[in-house]
Amino acid sequence: MNPSPGTPEIRVDLGAIRANAARLVAHTKAPLIAVVKADGYGHGMVEAARAAKDGGAFALAVAAPEEALALREAGLPGMILCWLTNPDTDYKACIAAGLDVTAYSVAELDAIAEAAAAAPAPASGGERARVQLKVDTGLTRGGAPRSEWEALFARARRGEQEGSWRITGVWSHFACSDDPDHPANDEQERAFREALAQAGAAGLDPEITHLSNSAAAILRPSARFTAVRCGIALYGLDPAPGHTPDIGLRPAMTVRAPLVMVKDAEPGAGVSYGHLWRAERETTLGLIPLGYGDGIPRHASSPDPATAAEVLVAGRRRPIRGRVCMDQFVVDLDGDRPPVGAEVVLFGPGDDGEPTAQDWAEACGTINYEIVTRIGGRMSRTYDDSGDTFVHTPTVHTPARHGSQG
Structure with missing residues (x-):
């Protein structure tokens, strides 16, 4: 196995957080209290706070x-x-x-x-x-x-x-x-x-x-x-899946890692602890250097291909196979052989077909809050700015001293 040139990272788009704050103010027409607890729901507390304030949070x-x-x-x-x-x-x-x-x-x-x-x-x-x-x-x-x-x-x-x-x-x-x-x-x-x-x-x-x-x-x-008090929506995630209208919120977190190994698997080969999954046919498998020690839910594992969490590798979604371990997990590459070092996107905004945090939440039987908040471990967190410059001048930035009670 050759060493990978990349390292796992959480990339946070501060422009998305800033624009999400502005969109929430525009939609609610109410002063916004930005909730940045739990290290900004995994996005970085201080950085998220600054971006939210820049977007209009009072x-x-x-x-x-x-x-x-x-x-x-x-x-x-x-x-x-x-x-x-x-x-x-x-x-x-x-x-x-x-x-x-x-x-x-x-x-x-x-x-x-x-x-x-x-x-x-x-x-x-x-x-x-x-x-x-x-x-x-x-x-x-x-x-x-x-x-x-x-x-x-x-x-x-x-x-x-x-x-x-x-x-x-x-x-x-x-x-x-x-x-x-x-x-x-x-x-x-x-x-x-x-x-x-x-x-x-x-x-x-x-x-x-x-x-x-x-x-x-x-x-x-x-x-x-x-005033309104917004947490998860500030980070672009749906607080009420199936009910929330599209107000232009954008997920701010993308989780990436390098592919560190590609190997063949024969029919019947058991994968990872307990052989939760066995290859039904000849295939190729990819190794990702992240696990539950980094906040990857163990429940992302599933013997049912229809319910396993997926990642994006070489332009295709690849399902997790076998148990997620403390430091690593395996995905089915379906006969493909991407190069070692190829980018693996666990979840992001979905722009390029990658899964979203909501997709992972549904696969793991949990909520998107937990997916983004628990992620981290040994990963680095880096920041960029999409340049999302949603501009809105709300009628109210701060609460009226004797404002309406309803």
Whole structure:
């Protein structure tokens, strides 16, 4: 086997992310919060954040405070929201960096108040911390349950009056927005409106209110409120396959590797661990130097040729044969003999017939989110810019201070 001249890589098109952000603003006509958690869904958090801001996003959002702090340290300005805290969260660092932290409970507000009391008073006066409140409207995951809304809002208002914080947002998250006809969507939107009414009755007047993730932002105009929160759509992937209209989103990630070996296989030859697949006839096989150690799903393997994941080699899609291993997998070249070093495209935007992340998701029985987020391992990540310069001057770039609640 001769060494390959190439190395596996994840190539990210920043122009696509920038244009996707602009298209989402144009379609929703709402301020865009760009979600760049989990290292930008595998695309690179800081790079994706900059591209999204260039495309018109007014704010950024991540899960962990550590992610938000890294964005601020990289020089990203403006609102940066984080929402997964724990008992050891360094609220003082978050306050010093001007981050928006999320509280689900009175206990979390008390912890933030303690940190705020120890923080230096802003030179301009006013509140020390920026806090958003998450309410559970039916996802039954994070967020304050309905039974605690009254106490949460009362404590939040008291903290405002004491100068501990400014309540900058009230928000929640859909459970079933990828299924636009699911009755839970109406129920959650109704519950969110009830939460906003309670918050208002408590004297809160948040800068933004947001409920919609990517699917709801695109499919459910009534739930856009004063901002929308988009993650997967920012990277050009469909948040609701089978339901989403074409608004011009373009996948930003392409995964490539070199072909490192070509060999003959006789009829009956078993391939890879467990001989999940045996050659039914004489064929040729290609070896790809990636495996589940690099985020390639083991479920991409299948004994059924109709359901195995595919890659593009020498202008043709080639199915995976046998088990995906930790470092490598095998594809059926169907008698062809591409040269060692030939480019293998695992997935990309589909321009040249290559599979997409959605194709891989369907083959693996999962969602496109998982395909792009888990990929990486020992691969390098490189960036280019397609020059996609979708231009749109939206009527709204930032939330109106007293904007519509629906």
